[in-house]
Amino acid sequence: MLAVQLRELVGAPEAVDEALDLVAGFDGSLTGGLGRMGDRQAAALSAFAGALAGSPLGGPVGEAAGKVVAGSIGDDRLATLAGGRAALLGAVHDALLERLDGALGRSRSPWEDRAGEPGAVTPENLLAGARSWLHELAIAGWRGVDHDLVSAAGRTIEGLWGEPASRRLAVLLDGLASELRASCPVATMERVPERRWADLWTRAVLLARAGSWTGDAEPVSGRLLVLGVDVHEHGTAVQVQVHGVLEPADGGEARLVRAGVAAAKVDTIVGPAVWRLLNAYPVLLAALAERRVLDVTDMPLTAGGDLLWREDAARAGEPADPFTTARVRLGGATAPSVPPLDRHPVRIAEPVLLEGYRYADGAVSLDGTSLEIDAGRLPACGPITPALVKASTACIGLVRWDGGRWLLQPLALQATVRKKPVEAHTGDWALGPTDPKVVKAEARAGDAVAVLRERAGRLLRK
């Protein structure tokens, strides 16, 4: 990313703030509860519906808002409102991504709907259970959430985890429920994370409606050159998402793709230990730790640019330097389109390369234009630390957007530490930490995954 590109990026496109004000109005009504709406909340909900009036959703959302304000709160109306909120944030996402693509000169494939076979289906009783809990949450509002209301989701969430087809909803609801549980009683919280919880609620309502929309994938073959690794985690889930450039074997244009693997976990498995949960993916982990290219053969790729990882379709090849990939291949690679229902600003995570910047006060700057470091996205399972960011001279990162500003999440750094050049990548410890201090700390703590697996083996099947 060049200084001129960064200058073009900073700031928000027109109307983003206005759209988000309307979303904030909706979120406020969810905080107090749809079952107890005052005049202000009712007005905010109507204003939110009004913003969609010119869109195909205008009619249904307006009607649903009217009914909900009048106290008639059915599942269908909640789903319609959630759809409206998702559409508004989808529009914000599009405006932001268009600005980012424009600044970077990045081309993006158009969305193609892949009809295709419906995959495994989530049992209807589980989806109904999720809908009914989300309905209760909406009526009570965040302020009305207590231990009983949180616990009511227990069985449904347990059931959803047991069905691979409903993994997205299981992960999401478990994450939301544990935040609510830790915040109980929410009535005594000074401030409520309104945007966040309304985001999670909205997405859950959509997923509980029809199950996942990941859609069909078609096989691709070629060389996957890794750019960097993004890690996501909450108490009971971890996901490693690899960003890379795919050079198709048939000589087609290079494409930006992601490859993700995820596992369920418990809250006491943290830091570098999370990699051990992913030991079903030795080819991928070795390629990350050893910084190798991945040769893939007939690996399924979704229209949204996600490789559905299959170990038997991948082979670790020659060493490949991610910084070389970023310098040589990133600029010309075509980005994938975003599945319509996934569109939300939080999903914007575009790989970029920054070099020759200055670091000051938690931000890097190029020719006086600065970009804040997303310090909340430096995982404990890798070697990248705030100190290393400070000492860095080059960075492969993801451009993100939250809270009204653009952010840079470092995935790989070149830095100078004690006058020596060092390089660090989030995936460096995929086969175990390489920093002697961390190795020692890990050895002291023992292997949490092994201990719990032993306990599970002995106690679960009695």
Place this chain on the structure above:
Amino acid sequence: MAVDIIGRVIATGDRRAWVLDEDDDAWERRSTVRVVPPVQARKLAKVPFVELADGRLQGVVSSGSDAARVYVSSITAGTHGNSCSTNNNRPCGGLTDLYLCKHLDALVTEGIRQYGQERVARYLRVEVGEGKDLIDCLNSHKDPAPAAAVFSRFLRHLAYLEVPESTEPVPELHWFPAAGAVG
């Protein structure tokens, strides 16, 4: 140490303070603020499971002598009633009105490691005087509580390690960034 979304260190004491960044007007309008305080890594061999739940500090302590036996131990918030028994409800012989058994001792130690002393003290409603250990400040007395509920929560906890594999990407996890790097 806890760090908020923009990298400022937040007090690890009071939870309300933990989630709050007083200067940050945009907090309510952020999608990725961290709500649950991070849990600290600890050795799990002796006490594989500790939680602050159901109004208790409760957990499971592995028996030192029999790998198939575990003890379910708990301390009730407010009253500080102690309970320790095997998962089959056989009372622990080491626990008396005067002395805590080694299982409860281990439970408190590991609970503090996992959640930090302040969080445990606040949950149990115990005043810990300067330079004192939390365990000495409890108004301890024997008060047997049923082990089955805690044990089944432990089994459910373990079951996470056995959920069927799925390779479907989970875009929802963008709301849950992995954090915690220090240095």
